[in-house]
Amino acid sequence: MFMIDCGEGTQLQLRRSSISFTSLQEVFISHPHGDHCFGLLGLISTFGLLGRTRALNIYAPAVMEELFKKEMEFYCNSYDYEVIFHPVDTTKQQMIFEDKSITVETIPLEHRVPCCGYLFREKPSLPHIRREMMDFYKIPVSQVNNIKAGEDFVLPDGTVVENAKLTRPADPPRAYAYCSDTRYMPQLAEIVKEVNLLYHESTYADDKIDGAKKYFHSTARQAATVARDAEVKKLLIGHFSSRYNDDNLLLQQAQEVFPNTMLAEENKEFDVE
Amino acid sequence: MFMIDCGEGTQLQLRRSSISFTSLQEVFISHPHGDHCFGLLGLISTFGLLGRTRALNIYAPAVMEELFKKEMEFYCNSYDYEVIFHPVDTTKQQMIFEDKSITVETIPLEHRVPCCGYLFREKPSLPHIRREMMDFYKIPVSQVNNIKAGEDFVLPDGTVVENAKLTRPADPPRAYAYCSDTRYMPQLAEIVKEVNLLYHESTYADDKIDGAKKYFHSTARQAATVARDAEVKKLLIGHFSSRYNDDNLLLQQAQEVFPNTMLAEENKEFDVE
Numbered sequence: 001m002f003m004i005d006c007g008e009g010t011q012l013q014l015r016r017s018s019i020s021f022t023s024l025q026e027v028f029i030s031h032p033h034g035d036h037c038f039g040l041l042g043l044i045s046t047f048g049l050l051g052r053t054r055a056l057n058i059y060a061p062a063v064m065e066e067l068f069k070k071e072m073e074f075y076c077n078s079y080d081y082e083v084i085f086h087p088v089d090t091t092k093q094q095m096i097f098e099d100k101s102i103t104v105e106t107i108p109l110e111h112r113v114p115c116c117g118y119l120f121r122e123k124p125s126l127p128h129i130r131r132e133m134m135d136f137y138k139i140p141v142s143q144v145n146n147i148k149a150g151e152d153f154v155l156p157d158g159t160v161v162e163n164a165k166l167t168r169p170a171d172p173p174r175a176y177a178y179c180s181d182t183r184y185m186p187q188l189a190e191i192v193k194e195v196n197l198l199y200h201e202s203t204y205a206d207d208k209i210d211g212a213k214k215y216f217h218s219t220a221r222q223a224a225t226v227a228r229d230a231e232v233k234k235l236l237i238g239h240f241s242s243r244y245n246d247d248n249l250l251l252q253q254a255q256e257v258f259p260n261t262m263l264a265e266e267n268k269e270f271d272v273e
Numbered sequence: 274m275f276m277i278d279c280g281e282g283t284q285l286q287l288r289r290s291s292i293s294f295t296s297l298q299e300v301f302i303s304h305p306h307g308d309h310c311f312g313l314l315g316l317i318s319t320f321g322l323l324g325r326t327r328a329l330n331i332y333a334p335a336v337m338e339e340l341f342k343k344e345m346e347f348y349c350n351s352y353d354y355e356v357i358f359h360p361v362d363t364t365k366q367q368m369i370f371e372d373k374s375i376t377v378e379t380i381p382l383e384h385r386v387p388c389c390g391y392l393f394r395e396k397p398s399l400p401h402i403r404r405e406m407m408d409f410y411k412i413p414v415s416q417v418n419n420i421k422a423g424e425d426f427v428l429p430d431g432t433v434v435e436n437a438k439l440t441r442p443a444d445p446p447r448a449y450a451y452c453s454d455t456r457y458m459p460q461l462a463e464i465v466k467e468v469n470l471l472y473h474e475s476t477y478a479d480d481k482i483d484g485a486k487k488y489f490h491s492t493a494r495q496a497a498t499v500a501r502d503a504e505v506k507k508l509l510i511g512h513f514s515s516r517y518n519d520d521n522l523l524l525q526q527a528q529e530v531f532p533n534t535m536l537a538e539e540n541k542e543f544d545v546e
Contacts, residue, residue, distance in 0.1 A: 008311075008315040032347065039281065041311055075306075075307060
């Protein structure tokens with residue numbers, strides 16, 4: 001369970017959801033603007049008041065470390081769990097997290113302050129066992145790991161059952177890229193190449209393409225251009241300026257370039273597949 | 274327009290209300306716990322992004338000043354309005370704000386960190402003019418201020434019309450006291466004597482009277498005891514522990530001591546009268 005960015009009120013949304021607080025162990029912050037990090041201290045406080053003991057890891061731009069530690073010392077000094085700050089170099093693409101099934105890399109972005117996105121990749125998984133074939137050949141459970149690892153199975157009479165008969169191919173590893181906030185970066189397409197789901201900010205519509213450049217934000221059409229050039233499977237756009245009364249304008253402009261685009265909506269769930 | 278305390282999400286509640294952002298010029302913070310101040314930076318940021326130019330005054334315990342200024346410098350350094358921090362000595366009862374119609378005094382409280390309440394008092398106002406008598410005696414409008422100030426009026430024929438005939442008594446000045454968070458303090462009753470409305474925290478019911486003392490909070494019955502001893506007109510209780518599924522238990526225990534007690538509820542408005 002990962003959290004990416006933590007604006008004001010995040011703890012309230014989390015409480016309204018069915019997500020277990022303790023399963024959240026990693027929070028990734030893209031940049032030090034309030035709408036992306038002002039909920040962090042409240043979240044940490046609430047976890048503390050609820051008696052959390054499991055450590056919480058915060059990955060955030062290095063520039064945030066000094067103030068964050070002062071805030072923790074002042075506001076969150078009496079809780080029973082550790083909050084570990086991992087300073088992130090937002091100028092490089094590098095792996096900053098790894099466990100047995102996932103890696104997380106930074107994606108350098110261009111915003112008014114140090115800012116990066118995050119790229120989540122599943123590691124390749126093992127093939128699936130074909131249970132009916134295991135039963136058919138009466139293969140003991142003790143052999144499952146060997147067969148998943150690619151071995152054939154030799155029957156008592158010496159017959160070799162080929163591995164391909166006993167397994168189905170592994171699921172292809174999935175990838176999710178989160179890019180917020182950023183000026184349009186054509187070179188992003190290489191970094192997020194062929195991910196299953198790309199979240200890309202779309203603050204503006206075509207009418208404000210100059211403003212987008214000036215304020216280091218993107219238009220919906222620019223987000224879709226990255227998605228198209230990267231040949232991603234799905235694009236999710238969000239972070240819309242309040243100047244637009246109807247987000248469907250942004251959706252429409254994005255879909256003209258990349259049809260498989262969806263609007264990020266409050267509390268909506270999306271599958272990475 | 275005053276704001277007292279500013280927990281996470283306050284800007285959202287403010288946006289949902291009909292209150293004009295610019296008319297808010299003073300924010301009073303009782304103490305540095307997240308549920309009383311974590312909304313401050315978000316509020317300040319939003320005002321800035323909306324182009325506010327009018328200064329905003331923050332009155333808060335002096336112990337908060339250093340970190341607040343660092344946060345402002347890091348997160349809110351590019352806005353077009355001034356945010357003025359007024360450090361408050363929470364150990365003394367003293368006047369910290371005054372304008373033509375209102376004074377605000379601190380109320381020293383006993384909590385785990387420096388904490389004070391705030392006492393808002395209207396200044397005595399002038400009597401009301403009896404318009405029908407003005408018409409009857411054909412008194413020119415230019416005389417209104419003199420009459421409000423207590424002067425009689427002399428008719429052209431020399432007859433003196435007494436001031437009491439021309440005016441109705443001024444409204445009695447109103448007072449509102451806000452006390453959160455605090456251990457039960459019997460001596461509070463003197464400070465909030467006869468206010469129109471007393472807000473007093475009521476974290477616990479009778480079952481947790483020991484916990485209240487330990488964690489520097491009050492029970493509903495203790496809040497009501499302060500209200501009764503101070504002979505206030507109305508008591509408003511709030512800040513209920515989430516251990517109580519039904520706040521009416523707290524209301525009932527308070528009303529046993531002070532019948533004119535109400536529950537503070539999200540978005541509910543109360544008159545001070």
